[in-house]
Amino acid sequence: MTTLLVLLLLAIGVYLLAVLENWIANGRFQLTAPAYSAIALLGRESVIPRKPDLLFFEVGPVLLLIAALLAAAVIPLSPDLIIADLATGALFLNAALAYILVALIMAGWGPNGAYAMIGGWRFLGQLVAYAMLIVMPITAVAMRAESLVTTDIVFSQAGLWNIVYQPLGFALFFIAAMGLAFLPPFDLPTAKGELAGGVEAEYSGVRLAIFRLGRMVLIITLAGATATFYLGGWQGPLLPDWIWSAIKIMLVTAAMLMVGKYVPRIRETHLLAWCWKFGIPLALLNIFIVGILIVVIP
Amino acid sequence: MSMLQQYGTLFGLIIGVIGFVLSLFVITRLLGKARQEPGKDVPATGGQLSRDPVWVRYHARYYGYALLFLAFDMEMAYMYPWAVVYKQVGLTALLDMGVFLLILFLGLLYGWSQGAFRRQ
Numbered sequence: 001m002t003t004l005l006v007l008l009l010l011a012i013g014v015y016l017l018a019v020l021e022n023w024i025a026n027g028r029f030q031l032t033a034p035a036y037s038a039i040a041l042l043g044r045e046s047v048i049p050r051k052p053d054l055l056f057f058e059v060g061p062v063l064l065l066i067a068a069l070l071a072a073a074v075i076p077l078s079p080d081l082i083i084a085d086l087a088t089g090a091l092f093l094n095a096a097l098a099y100i101l102v103a104l105i106m107a108g109w110g111p112n113g114a115y116a117m118i119g120g121w122r123f124l125g126q127l128v129a130y131a132m133l134i135v136m137p138i139t140a141v142a143m144r145a146e147s148l149v150t151t152d153i154v155f156s157q158a159g160l161w162n163i164v165y166q167p168l169g170f171a172l173f174f175i176a177a178m179g180l181a182f183l184p185p186f187d188l189p190t191a192k193g194e195l196a197g198g199v200e201a202e203y204s205g206v207r208l209a210i211f212r213l214g215r216m217v218l219i220i221t222l223a224g225a226t227a228t229f230y231l232g233g234w235q236g237p238l239l240p241d242w243i244w245s246a247i248k249i250m251l252v253t254a255a256m257l258m259v260g261k262y263v264p265r266i267r268e269t270h271l272l273a274w275c276w277k278f279g280i281p282l283a284l285l286n287i288f289i290v291g292i293l294i295v296v297i298p
Numbered sequence: 299m300s301m302l303q304q305y306g307t308l309f310g311l312i313i314g315v316i317g318f319v320l321s322l323f324v325i326t327r328l329l330g331k332a333r334q335e336p337g338k339d340v341p342a343t344g345g346q347l348s349r350d351p352v353w354v355r356y357h358a359r360y361y362g363y364a365l366l367f368l369a370f371d372m373e374m375a376y377m378y379p380w381a382v383v384y385k386q387v388g389l390t391a392l393l394d395m396g397v398f399l400l401i402l403f404l405g406l407l408y409g410w411s412q413g414a415f416r417r418q
Contacts, residue, residue: 117353
C-alpha cells in the first residue's frame with residue numbers, strides 16, 4: 001500500500017518535473033504538454049538500427065528506469081512513507097545509482113552508432129569524476145547520523161539541517177548529483193547539438209519514452225536524496241510532513257534545472273581535472289571538519 | 299516490515315518495471331504496424347553508414363584518473379562502517395582514518411605531480 005502511494009507521488013513528481021523542464025527551457029508554462037509528448041512518443045515508430053547488439057539496446061533504457069526506481073525506494077517522504085527502510089539505505093542508494101553508468105554504456109554500445117558510442121564512453125569518464133563526490137559527502141552525513149538508515153539521517157537533522165552543519169558537503173553533493181543525472185552543464189553523454197543526442201540518438205518511439213522516463217525518475221530521486229541528506233527531509237512547521245518533502249524535492253529540482261540554463265556545457269577534460277584537483281581535496285576536508293565538529297559540539 | 303519483506307518489495311519493483319515496459323510495448327504494437335522501408339535503420343550519422351566500424355577499441359584518455367579512482371573507491375568501502383561508529387569511538391577514530399586518508403591523499407598529490415591528471 002505504502003509502495004503504491006510512494007509510486008503515485010513519484011509519478012506526480014515526474015510529471016511536474018516535465019512541466020518544469022519545459023517551462024524553464026521554452027519559457028512556456030503548459031500543464032498538458034508532457035502528456036501530449038508522451039502520447040506522441042508512444043504513437044511513433046520505434047526504429048531498431050541495423051546490426052545492433054539487441055540485448056544491450058533493449059536492456060539499456062529499462063535498466064536506467066529500474067536503477068532510478070530502486071534508488072528512489074530508500075528516499076523517505078515521511079517516517080512511514082518509504083518503500084524500503086533498509087538498514088543500509090545510504091549504501092543501497094549508491095549501489096543502485098552505480099547501475100546508471102551500466103545502463104548508459106549499454107544504451108551507447110547497443111545501437112552500433114558512432115554518436116551513441118561516444119556518448120556512452122564519455123559517461124564512463126564522467127563517472128570517474130563525480131562518483132567520489134557522491135560517496136564522500138554521504139559519509140560525512142552518516143558520521144553525524146551514526147547510521148546509514150535514511151530515516152535516521154533525517155531525524156539527526158532535527159536541531160540543525162545539514163546544509164548549515166556541512167555546507168561544503170552540500171555544494172559538492174549538489175554538483176555531483178547534477179553530474180550523475182547528466183543535467184545541462186554536465187550533459188556530456190547526450191550533448192544536444194554536439195553528439196546529435198548521444199546515447200539517446202538511436203532511440204525513438206516507445207524506447208525513447210522509457211529512456212526519458214528513467215532519466216526523469218533519476219532527477220527526482222537525486223533531488224530527493226539532496227533533500228533527505230541536507231535539507232532535513234520531511235521536517236518543517238505547520239504543513240504535513242510529506243508536503244514538506246514534496247516542496248523541498250521540487251525546489252531542489254528547479255534549482256538544478258535553473259543552474260543548467262545559465263552555465264555552458266563543461267568539457268570532459270575540465271570536469272575530470274576540477275573534480276580531482278579541487279573536489280576531492282574539498283570532500284576530504286569536509287569529512288575532517290565534520291569529524292572535528294562532532295567531537296567538539298556533540 | 300522485516301528485512302526479507304523489504305527486499306521482496308524491491309524485487310517486486312524490478313518485476314513491476316519490466317511488466318510496465320512490456321505492457322507499453324504491447325500498447326504501441328496495438329496502435330499499428332510500421333512500414334518497412336530501406337535506409338530507415340541507418341544510425342544517426344548524417345544519413346550514411348559510418349565509414350569505419352563503431353565497435354572498436356576506445357582510447358580511455360582518463361586512465362590516470364581511473365587508476366586513482368580504483369584506490370579511492372576501495373577506500374570508501376572502509377569509510378561507511380567507520381562513519382557509522384565514529385561518534386562512539388570519537389577522536390581516536392578521526393586519527394586512525396586520518397593517517398589512512400593522508401597516505402591516500404599523498405598518493406593523489408604524487409599522481410598529480412607525475413601528470414596523472416592530464417588528458418593522456
